[in-house]
Amino acid sequence: MHPSLLDRSVLASTRRSHLHANTDRLVTHTNQTQASGTIRVPEELYVILIGYLLMVSGWLLVVASLFLLGGLGQRFAFVIAGLLVELLGLTLIALRYRSLQRGPE
Amino acid sequence: MTPDLCLVCIILIPLAATGLALIHQGLGRSRSAAHAMLATLCSLAIAAIVFVLIGSSWMGFSGGLAHTLHLAGKSIDWLGAEPLFATGLTSNGTHGSYPAFVLAFGIFAAGLASIIPISAGTDRWRLATICAASALFAAIIFPLFAHWVWSNGWLAQLSPLFGLPPFVDLGGAAILHVLGGLAALSVAWILGPRQGKYADRIATAIPGHNIVQVLFGCILALIGWIGLDCAAAILFYRITYPEILLTLINAVLSASTGCLAAVVTTQLRYRKPDASLSANGWIAGLVAGSGGCGLLSPLATILIGLVAGALVTLLVETLELRLFIDDPGGAISVHLGAGLWGILAFGLFAPTIGSRPALILTQLIGIATLLGVMFPLIHILHRLLNKLIPFRIDADGDWQGMDIRELGAGAYPEFVVHADEFVPR
Numbered sequence: 019m020h021p022s023l024l025d026r027s028v029l030a031s032t033r034r035s036h037l038h039a040n041t042d043r044l045v046t047h048t049n050q051t052q053a054s055g056t057i058r059v060p061e062e063l064y065v066i067l068i069g070y071l072l073m074v075s076g077w078l079l080v081v082a083s084l085f086l087l088g089g090l091g092q093r094f095a096f097v098i099a100g101l102l103v104e105l106l107g108l109t110l111i112a113l114r115y116r117s118l119q120r121g122p123e
Numbered sequence: 124m125t126p127d128l129c130l131v132c133i134i135l136i137p138l139a140a141t142g143l144a145l146i147h148q149g150l151g152r153s154r155s156a157a158h159a160m161l162a163t164l165c166s167l168a169i170a171a172i173v174f175v176l177i178g179s180s181w182m183g184f185s186g187g188l189a190h191t192l193h194l195a196g197k198s199i200d201w202l203g204a205e206p207l208f209a210t211g212l213t214s215n216g217t218h219g220s221y222p223a224f225v226l227a228f229g230i231f232a233a234g235l236a237s238i239i240p241i242s243a244g245t246d247r248w249r250l251a252t253i254c255a256a257s258a259l260f261a262a263i264i265f266p267l268f269a270h271w272v273w274s275n276g277w278l279a280q281l282s283p284l285f286g287l288p289p290f291v292d293l294g295g296a297a298i299l300h301v302l303g304g305l306a307a308l309s310v311a312w313i314l315g316p317r318q319g320k321y322a323d324r325i326a327t328a329i330p331g332h333n334i335v336q337v338l339f340g341c342i343l344a345l346i347g348w349i350g351l352d353c354a355a356a357i358l359f360y361r362i363t364y365p366e367i368l369l370t371l372i373n374a375v376l377s378a379s380t381g382c383l384a385a386v387v388t389t390q391l392r393y394r395k396p397d398a399s400l401s402a403n404g405w406i407a408g409l410v411a412g413s414g415g416c417g418l419l420s421p422l423a424t425i426l427i428g429l430v431a432g433a434l435v436t437l438l439v440e441t442l443e444l445r446l447f448i449d450d451p452g453g454a455i456s457v458h459l460g461a462g463l464w465g466i467l468a469f470g471l472f473a474p475t476i477g478s479r480p481a482l483i484l485t486q487l488i489g490i491a492t493l494l495g496v497m498f499p500l501i502h503i504l505h506r507l508l509n510k511l512i513p514f515r516i517d518a519d520g521d522w523q524g525m526d527i528r529e530l531g532a533g534a535y536p537e538f539v540v541h542a543d544e545f546v547p548r
Contacts, residue, residue: 070499070502070503073494073495073498073499074495074496074499075495076491076494076495077491077492077494077495077496078495080488080491080492080495084281084284084285084287084488085194085195085197085285090478090480090481090484093484094480094484097484097487097488097491098487100491100495101487101490101491101494104491104494104495105494108494108498111312111502112446115312115446115447115448116446116447118315119315119316119321119447119448
């Protein structure tokens with residue numbers, strides 16, 4: 019093999035192994051959500067579960083305003099508050115996934 | 124209703140799916156091109172079958188049978204109760220051909236919405252799970268929200284129930300695009316980024332392999348979108364000829380302004396217009412414009428398209444660089460971001476005889492329902508499905524490409540594919 023080709027081959031193989039390691043981490047992270055009994059699953063689920071609960075709570079706030087309040091201004095305030103709670107839940111889930119996908123520092 | 128025109132419009136809808144399919148596969152890598160197209164075809168097929176067998180029953184239609192929940196002295200219509208397997212279609216003498224029209228429209232609409240997440244999962248989402256996710260979408264997710272808005276469900280009955288205007292979604296910005304975009308977000312989170320996308324914690328550009336097909340897909344999508352917007356507005360809002368023509372005009376205007384806004388934004392930000400982001404701007408304009416297609420003025424539609432086109436370029440960058448979400452086709456920004464803007468824009472710009480704040484409030488209630496009920500439902504269903512059948516291909520498959528790994532042959536067998544073409548040099 020020509021030396022320059024050899025160099026490229028070594029470089030490509032190094033890159034490939036690096037990428038394999040990276041993908042292995044991603045696949046491991048994905049599969050960890052499937053396996054029960056691993057250490058990371060409960061922590062990940064707790065944060066995401068809190069995110070879900072916040073999102074559903076925000077919606078319940080919106081629905082409650084429809085049933086309990088009559089004035090347009092009051093309803094508007096509650097609907098905005100409900101949306102903000104939902105966004106808080108979504109942000110929590112987004113940050114959790116972001117930290118998983120970036121990997122450890 | 125104008126049945127002949129409605130039928131023609133329904134027949135046009137598959138062109139929107141064709142356009143989106145071309146965009147998805149063109150923005151993915153060449154090693155997964157055949158897989159992306161086959162996944163789209165399978166998704167459409169599964170969605171059509173499942174929607175006819177189960178989804179159509181739960182979606183129902185306005186004036187049809189429905190499950191109601193009695194709460195605080197109010198009857199909340201929350202789910203269709205038509206017979207399963209579309210068996211009530213031929214024996215329904217009361218409503219004439221209307222249920223058949225709704226079913227025919229629903230088949231294509233559910234299919235179109237179910238292919239949106241494929242864009243976010245390009246290059247790493249397995250075919251079997253794409254089919255399973257499409258089945259869930261067409262059986263549960265799409266019919267549930269479509270019933271609430273289009274089949275006289277509780278969001279369409281806000282006026283008699285709570286004294287507010289009804290939630291309006293003329294062309295499916297919420298029911299198709301926001302739902303599809305939420306599913307795309309859920310899929311992108313579960314799958315994680317593509318191999319090499321965030322090597323060394325730095326986002327690497329993985330350009331689409333065929334931008335010509337992407338731009339051709341935009342033209343096809345426009346034709347399909349006109350059909351989709353018109354058919355939905357005729358079926359569910361009984362719009363007449365002048366409004367149908369306005370729908371057509373608005374679709375062209377929103378797509379045009381969305382594309383031009385993206386061209387200008389990318390020119391200003393990157394010094395050259397970006398073809399793939401401009402294509403995303405075109406589709407974002409269509410998505411945002413479909414929220415109020417037949418009722419908004421052309422001037423309002425131009426403004427909506429401009430905002431959608433500029434918004435999508437910023438969202439793509441934010442998702443990729445700040446939130447580490449790898450969405451090769453930009454489905455989340457285009458369908459979720461522009462869809463939400465389209466729903467809100469209807470409240471801001473639609474002609475109203477009542478109070479403007481009440482209309483905005485109604486549209487916000489719709490958005491809150493999408494985020495607070497539909498997204499958790501979609502994400503929980505996807506996570507459960509991922510437990511049963513893993514979404515993501517293994518590391519070797521990620522490296523080889525989905526064509527070779529899952530289909531055994533590539534889309535372009537005579538092309539030389541460089542294995543490390545996307546690695547930063």
